[in-house]
Amino acid sequence: xxxxxxxxxxxxxxxxxxxxxxxxxxxxxxxxxxxxxxxxxxxxxxxxxxxxxxxxxxxxxxxxxxxxxxxxxxxxxxxxxxxxxxxxxxxxxxxxxxxxxxxxxxxxxxxxxxxxxxxxxxxxxx
Amino acid sequence: xxxxxxxxxxxxxxxxxxxxxxxxxxxxxxxxxxxxxxxxxxxxxxxxxxxxxxxxxxxxxxxxxxxxxxxxxxxxxxxxxxxxxxxxxxxxxxxxxxxxxxxxxxxxxxxxxxxxxxxxxxxxxxxxxxxxxxxxxxxxxxxxxxxxxxxxxxxxxxxxxxxxxxxxxxxxxxxxxxxxxxxxxxxxxxxxxxxxxxxxxxxxxxxxxxxxxxxxxxxxxxxxxxxxxxxxxxxxxxxxxxxxxxxxxxxxxxxxxxxxxxxxxxxxxxxxxxxxxxxxxxxxxxxxxxxxxxxxxxxxxxxxxxxxxxxxxxxxxxxxxxxxxxxxxxxxxxxxxxxxxxxxxxxxxxxxxxxxxxxxxxxxxxxxxxxxxxxxxxxxxxxxxxxxxxxxxxxxxxxxxxxxxxxxxxxxxxxxxxxxxxxxxxxxxxxxxxxxxxxxxxxxxxxxxxxxxxxxxxxxxxxxxxxxxxxxxxxxxxxxxxxxxxxxxxxxxxxxxxxxxxxxxxxxxxxxxxxxxxxxxxxxxxxxxxxxxxxxxxxxxxxxxxxxxxxxxxxxxxxxxxxxxxxxxxxxxxxxxxxxxxxxxxxxxxxxxxxxxxxxxxxxxxxxxxxxxxxxxxxxxxxxxxxxxxxxxxxxxxxxxxxxxxxxxxxxxxxxxxxxxxxxxxxxxxxxxxxxxxxxxxxxxxxxxxxxxxxxxxxxxxxxxxxxxxxxxxxxxxxxxxxxxxxxxxxxxxxxxxxxxxxxxxxxxxxxx
Numbered sequence: 001x002x003x004x005x006x007x008x009x010x011x012x013x014x015x016x017x018x019x020x021x022x023x024x025x026x027x028x029x030x031x032x033x034x035x036x037x038x039x040x041x042x043x044x045x046x047x048x049x050x051x052x053x054x055x056x057x058x059x060x061x062x063x064x065x066x067x068x069x070x071x072x073x074x075x076x077x078x079x080x081x082x083x084x085x086x087x088x089x090x091x092x093x094x095x096x097x098x099x100x101x102x103x104x105x106x107x108x109x110x111x112x113x114x115x116x117x118x119x120x121x122x123x124x125x126x
Numbered sequence: 127x128x129x130x131x132x133x134x135x136x137x138x139x140x141x142x143x144x145x146x147x148x149x150x151x152x153x154x155x156x157x158x159x160x161x162x163x164x165x166x167x168x169x170x171x172x173x174x175x176x177x178x179x180x181x182x183x184x185x186x187x188x189x190x191x192x193x194x195x196x197x198x199x200x201x202x203x204x205x206x207x208x209x210x211x212x213x214x215x216x217x218x219x220x221x222x223x224x225x226x227x228x229x230x231x232x233x234x235x236x237x238x239x240x241x242x243x244x245x246x247x248x249x250x251x252x253x254x255x256x257x258x259x260x261x262x263x264x265x266x267x268x269x270x271x272x273x274x275x276x277x278x279x280x281x282x283x284x285x286x287x288x289x290x291x292x293x294x295x296x297x298x299x300x301x302x303x304x305x306x307x308x309x310x311x312x313x314x315x316x317x318x319x320x321x322x323x324x325x326x327x328x329x330x331x332x333x334x335x336x337x338x339x340x341x342x343x344x345x346x347x348x349x350x351x352x353x354x355x356x357x358x359x360x361x362x363x364x365x366x367x368x369x370x371x372x373x374x375x376x377x378x379x380x381x382x383x384x385x386x387x388x389x390x391x392x393x394x395x396x397x398x399x400x401x402x403x404x405x406x407x408x409x410x411x412x413x414x415x416x417x418x419x420x421x422x423x424x425x426x427x428x429x430x431x432x433x434x435x436x437x438x439x440x441x442x443x444x445x446x447x448x449x450x451x452x453x454x455x456x457x458x459x460x461x462x463x464x465x466x467x468x469x470x471x472x473x474x475x476x477x478x479x480x481x482x483x484x485x486x487x488x489x490x491x492x493x494x495x496x497x498x499x500x501x502x503x504x505x506x507x508x509x510x511x512x513x514x515x516x517x518x519x520x521x522x523x524x525x526x527x528x529x530x531x532x533x534x535x536x537x538x539x540x541x542x543x544x545x546x547x548x549x550x551x552x553x554x555x556x557x558x559x560x561x562x563x564x565x566x567x568x569x570x571x572x573x574x575x576x577x578x579x580x581x582x583x584x585x586x587x588x589x590x591x592x593x594x595x596x597x598x599x600x601x602x603x604x605x606x607x608x609x610x611x612x613x614x615x616x617x618x619x620x621x622x623x624x625x626x627x628x629x630x631x632x633x634x635x636x637x638x639x640x641x642x643x644x645x646x647x648x649x650x651x652x653x654x655x656x657x658x659x660x661x662x663x664x665x666x667x668x669x670x671x672x673x674x675x676x677x678x679x680x681x682x683x684x685x686x687x688x689x690x691x692x693x694x695x696x697x698x699x700x701x702x703x704x705x706x707x708x709x710x711x712x713x714x715x716x717x718x719x720x721x722x723x724x725x726x727x728x729x730x731x732x733x734x735x736x737x738x739x740x741x742x743x744x745x746x747x748x749x750x751x752x753x754x755x756x757x758x759x760x761x762x763x764x765x766x767x768x769x770x771x772x773x774x775x776x777x778x779x780x781x782x783x784x785x786x787x788x789x790x791x792x793x794x795x796x797x798x799x800x801x802x803x804x805x806x807x808x809x810x811x812x813x814x815x816x817x818x819x820x821x822x823x824x825x826x827x828x829x830x831x832x833x834x835x836x837x838x839x840x841x842x843x844x845x846x847x848x849x850x851x852x853x854x855x856x857x858x859x860x861x862x863x864x865x866x867x868x869x870x871x872x873x874x875x876x877x878x879x
Binding site: 008025027029032033034035036037058059060061062064065088089093096097 | 590591592593753755756759774777778780781784785788845846848849852
């Protein structure tokens with residue numbers, strides 16, 4: 001079910017997985033919005049996060065550092081994180097900065113959810 | 127049209143520069159012009175100037191304006207100079223100048239003001255209506271001249287304007303005492319005598335001079351202060367001083383870069399006299415001022431043998447006419463300035479200078495008037511005065527006292543100046559950035575502000591990443607409000623403990639005396655300690671604790687019983703640091719919280735803006751912030767397409783440009799908040815240069831800024847550079863005096879085919 005957040009970051013939940021959509025340019029401002037939304041979803045009980053980059057054309061290093069922060073927060077909450085539909089240039093950046101060591105990359109949202117479904121145990125609706 | 131024709135008809139008489147080139151003293155000029163109005167008839171205006179603050183041209187410009195008005199006010203300008211050796215000769219010169227300028231005005235012939243004329247010539251030039259009284263005046267003068275009564279003669283000469291018959295105009299006497307006048311030999315102390323004649327009513331006059339000297343003379347002369355107004359003339363502010371540099375440089379045909387201009391402004395602390403003589407020296411030596419090195423080379427030349435040297439040497443000669451005393455004085459002044467304890471007793475000075483108490487009193491009076499020392503009864507504080515004075519003292523000390531080789535002194539002075547230049551500018555840029563904090567705290571006046579703005583952890587939890595509208599609505603709904611105290615005194619913490627200067631800049635660490643509810647009682651008095659910490663990421667608990675403990679110690683040392691600690695950091699504080707501060711009831715805010723507080727307390731301070739131009743290349747200038755790096759990236763993309771780079775390579779270039787822009791923006795304290803981009807297309811490559819003005823990052827010049835930057839912050843800056851180096855084929859920092867200039871090259875064949 002789609003649930004627009006106050007920070008205007010698009011997101012929706014599939015079971016205990018939250019899908020959060022990154023915008024076309026991932027920088028400090030948009031990164032913090034995603035972080036805020038991810039924290040909100042985790043506080044609501046989500047056990048996994050999919051961050052979808054299908055709209056994302058450009059990512060900067062501050063945006064990447066915020067993504068690392070999100071991964072940390074998710075780990076502390078026992079949640080898994082998958083990045084979906086990341087373009088090749090962005091994958092290249094993630095690899096350069098070691099992000100891919102901490103996160104699973106999926107071709108698209110469907111593949112991400114499929115990947116996570118193996119780990120999901122108790123469906124929750126919220 | 128009228129304005130233009132009036133400007134074209136304006137006659138420059140005494141002014142040495144055009145009205146257009148007279149910059150920085152517009153308000154003061156208006157004040158003097160207002161003093162010429164009938165409402166101020168019979169009143170005096172004391173222009174109290176900081177040493178070398180440049181008053182002479184101000185008075186000359188006022189003279190020209192009043193002359194051109196052709197009203198009943200007759201301008202008289204007289205400058206006491208060092209060439210007049212006695213009070214009597216200075217007074218006689220005044221009489222001559224007065225008559226000359228009176229007649230010039232009455233005949234409406236400016237040239238008479240400049241001519242070399244005897245008193246007899248002036249009698250002959252006098253308009254028929256004035257011949258009689260001027261003849262009588264000259265006769266009386268001639269009789270008195272040989273009467274051997276110097277005091278009477280001085281008073282007669284100075285009082286001459288009172289003899290203008292009614293209906294012939296009202297004189298405005300402008301006396302330029304910048305180089306005056308207590309030094310003049312003889313039984314008459316001229317400064318006091320001038321004020322005795324003019325300051326007891328009857329005259330409309332302006333007397334300009336050193337602030338410490340003129341006020342003392344006014345008291346000495348028992349002036350009627352009800353008839354005196356005071357105008358303080360300080361050094362120029364940064365904007366006006368920069369404008370002055372530009373105007374003088376253009377007039378003197380000296381090419382100067384923006385960075386060099388700003389350095390001069392800071393190095394001379396906005397002193398118009400130093401700026402003017404320095405640029406004059408540049409013209410005489412046909413020197414361009416394109417870099418810090420150009421400036422400092424000329425500066426050292428000036429200290430050792432140019433205009434600056436002559437200026438200070440003449441002052442020292444006046445202060446201590448005897449050569450042996452002068453050498454000892456240089457030694458005492460420099461050793462006191464360079465030592466840890468800059469204060470000493472009168473007796474201590476007397477013994478070291480081998481002079482009598484009377485002689486030392488004269489020397490100290492003169493040093494105090496020039497603000498080279500602060501002398502208060504028995505205590506003498508050295509180590510004050512402009513930087514140029516301290517540098518002059520140092521080179522003289524090394525040459526005259528230590529007998530160091532001149533080449534070594536020159537080389538050391540140049541190296542010291544060059545090393546100091548980036549720090550001078552960094553301090554200025556940080557002052558600009560921190561200036562808002564001083565203004566903000568200074569405006570605390572019992573406003574009610576959401577408490578969450580002083581609590582980073584809560585703010586972060588509630589609002590971080592939220593839209594500004596959401597934050598505004600949330601803050602509006604906050605019920606927990608903090609009532610700010612009223613600030614009554616605000617100063618840098620370093621003013622209370624100089625050790626604080628080792629830790630941060632003056633403007634980033636402030637101590638405010640405040641009263642809760644604006645009620646002035648012991649119970650309501652609270653001292654606010656505020657530090658604006660420089661860090662790129664959230665400040666950790668170690669740094670927060672260190673600052674908290676510093677303030678706690680300072681409060682204890684200064685016996686402050688009630689105090690409030692407020693720490694500010696760009697990105698806020700870690701959870702652990704926030705918990706530490708909250709437990710101790712210390713306030714914590716991020717930069718965005720500070721902005722929100724400023725909005726609620728008053729208007730934010732606008733950032734200064736300057737422009738630049740370049741030619742022969744694709745050049746673009748964008749303001750920092752607002753995602754403007756995307757504009758740069760988009761431009762890079764358009765240009766890269768022309769060279770037929772492949773899409774992957776274009777994306778790499780775009781990302782590198784974005785990272786370079788972020789690096790340029792982040793914490794550079796850029797004075798103009800602009801990013802300069804140059805794109806050069808060559809047959810096989812694209813060269814992109816991203817530059818900004820401001821502080822040279824410590825990790826680029828190898829110097830430590832002395833500020834606490836966490837390892838994580840360094841790491842993140844490293845990420846940007848790491849990406850750029852990976853994405854581009856060649857990356858190089860160009861050498862610049864300030865800020866950064868990053869040149870990045872992408873080859874067409876190597877990377878994109």
